[in-house]
Amino acid sequence: MASLTIRKLDETVKAYLRLRSAGNGRSVEEEVRVILGELIQGRPELPGGASPPPSTEAPGQTLRSVSPSSERNVTLIIGGGIAAFKSLELIRRLKERHIDVRCVLTKAAQQFVTPLSASALSHERVYTDLFDPGSEFDAGHIRLARECDLIVVAPATADLMAKMAHGHADDLASAILLAANRPILVAPAMNPLMWNNAATRRNVLQLRRDGIHMIGPNVGEMAETGEAGVGRMSEAIEIAAAAADILRPPRPRPLTGKRVLITAGPTHEAIDPVRYIANRSSGKQGFAIAAAAQAAGADVTLVSGPVELRDPAGVTVIRVESARDMLHRVEAALPADVAIFAAAVADWRVANEGEQKLKKTSAGMPPLQLVENPDILATISKLKDKRPPLVIGFAAETEHLIDNAKAKIARKGCDWIVANDVSPALGVMGGDRNTVHLLTRDGDINIDNIKVDSWPVMTKEQVAAELVAKIAKTVEKSS
Numbered sequence: 332m333a334s335l336t337i338r339k340l341d342e343t344v345k346a347y348l349r350l351r352s353a354g355n356g357r358s359v360e361e362e363v364r365v366i367l368g369e370l371i372q373g374r375p376e377l378p379g380g381a382s383p384p385p386s387t388e389a390p391g392q393t394l395r396s397v398s399p400s401s402e403r404n405v406t407l408i409i410g411g412g413i414a415a416f417k418s419l420e421l422i423r424r425l426k427e428r429h430i431d432v433r434c435v436l437t438k439a440a441q442q443f444v445t446p447l448s449a450s451a452l453s454h455e456r457v458y459t460d461l462f463d464p465g466s467e468f469d470a471g472h473i474r475l476a477r478e479c480d481l482i483v484v485a486p487a488t489a490d491l492m493a494k495m496a497h498g499h500a501d502d503l504a505s506a507i508l509l510a511a512n513r514p515i516l517v518a519p520a521m522n523p524l525m526w527n528n529a530a531t532r533r534n535v536l537q538l539r540r541d542g543i544h545m546i547g548p549n550v551g552e553m554a555e556t557g558e559a560g561v562g563r564m565s566e567a568i569e570i571a572a573a574a575a576d577i578l579r580p581p582r583p584r585p586l587t588g589k590r591v592l593i594t595a596g597p598t599h600e601a602i603d604p605v606r607y608i609a610n611r612s613s614g615k616q617g618f619a620i621a622a623a624a625q626a627a628g629a630d631v632t633l634v635s636g637p638v639e640l641r642d643p644a645g646v647t648v649i650r651v652e653s654a655r656d657m658l659h660r661v662e663a664a665l666p667a668d669v670a671i672f673a674a675a676v677a678d679w680r681v682a683n684e685g686e687q688k689l690k691k692t693s694a695g696m697p698p699l700q701l702v703e704n705p706d707i708l709a710t711i712s713k714l715k716d717k718r719p720p721l722v723i724g725f726a727a728e729t730e731h732l733i734d735n736a737k738a739k740i741a742r743k744g745c746d747w748i749v750a751n752d753v754s755p756a757l758g759v760m761g762g763d764r765n766t767v768h769l770l771t772r773d774g775d776i777n778i779d780n781i782k783v784d785s786w787p788v789m790t791k792e793q794v795a796a797e798l799v800a801k802i803a804k805t806v807e808k809s810s
């Protein structure tokens with residue numbers, strides 16, 4: 332067998348070996364042994380079908396397709412910021428995840444990192460020039476924009492983001508970004524004053540509107556002595572994880588084509604123009620269910636009482652105040668395939684709501700007379716024509732949880748109840764975790780035939796995901 336002399340290897344390969352061996356604390360020879368071992372391990376088909384060795388093409392050679400060793404390819408655009416050195420680590424992090432990387436360096440980026448380092452780490456030729464005859468004979472910049480699954484810009488300088496927002500294409504990086512028909516992830520990195528500048532704020536907003544994914548920037552110390560704030564590029568490991576997330580095959584969307592109606596939050600029942608009766612519901616569980624149903628492909632309408640939560644993306648959110656408002660908006664949102672009533676609707680409202688602010692008088696406290704509110708769960712469960720095929724209520728109890736929840740299914744006529752203990756000691760109301768029991772009946776309204784499934788303590792997002800998975804199974808079975 333011929334012996335291998337490292338000295339005789341191509342410069343790019345040697346540079347790669349030096350970097351990799353230094354990073355792993357091995358000698359170059361040891362590193363070569365490890366690489367060969369990794370290559371051979373678990374690949375009995377190697378003799379006939381080995382993958383090609385890393386590229387040793389010199390700059391200026393023809394742009395070729397990325398190596399077929401991985402199914403996912405990223406074009407990494409490195410901008411001219413001080414954080415460019417972190418992008419070398421990003422190449423390694425992406426490759427650890429079996430993502431092939433092809434690098435493009437802006438002119439300014441080359442002041443911070445060399446094309447040679449990027450090439451050695453990526454095992455690919457690095458691109459720097461829009462007017463490169465070697466790659467532009469077949470519109471290389473278009474191919475760099477399209478022959479990948481994702482474009483990552485890290486660091487995304489203020490300048491690059493401005494060019495993207497305004498559609499410039501006067502260098503290789505901006506031309507690729509303008510010609511792209513692939514998702515783009517940007518990792519901004521700049522001085523906090525640049526980040527907070529009105530022009531950058533406008534550009535960031537525009538990029539978000541254009542559907543550009545963004546990670547960071549993080550808060551922290553700047554390279555400039557004594558400066559700190561928002562502007563540090565996210566760590567390589569975070570950017571690689573975000574890229575992998577975007578590249579992950581789309582999750583199944585079992586509720587596609589289904590309409591899901593959800594209520595959430597408390598209701599506010601006015602006493603007078605400035606005072607109201609309320610409860611401690613935060614709306615977090617209902618909002619989490621709305622987000623999970625939307626992620627499962629459903630067309631979701633969320634009718635919410637007053638809460639401090641942001642609208643979940645892709646969900647139609649209708650904000651209401653009182654139980655009566657909520658009922659009207661729920662009725663107007665029908666028909667639906669599934670209705671989930673997670674709101675903590677006030678049972679009573681004030682009968683004699685004051686038109687003016689009630690005043691203290693010597694006659695003592697004003698008498699507050701309460702009347703019952705409409706029962707939204709029972710009203711919808713008992714509809715004749717527009718009853719959703721699956722109606723789910725929530726039972727928040729502080730005692731006799733299961734017995735009360737069973738009685739509630741029978742009394743209201745819904746199909747399932749999600750019962751949870753909201754005793755203050757458990758911190759469920761307003762908290763991030765929930766311990767629920769799912770009560771289900773199969774048509775039969777007989778209390779003895781209601782099934783109880785007790786779930787472990789979970790985050791409200793996990794409860795939402797479990798519930799939506801169960802709904803999807805049930806909807807699938809019945810359609």
Ligand SMILES: Cc1cc2nc3c(=O)[nH]c(=O)nc-3n(C[C@H](O)[C@H](O)[C@H](O)COP(=O)(O)O)c2cc1C
Nearest residue numbers: 410411412413414437439440488489490491520521
């Ligand atoms: C030492 C130094 C550090 C810089 N760091 C950043 C930075 O972190 N973020 C940024 O947006 N611009 C930074 N700049 C300015 C950019 O290099 C400059 O705007 C350049 O035109 C960006 O080019 P590009 O967007 O094509 O890479 C820095 C400039 C210098 C001289």
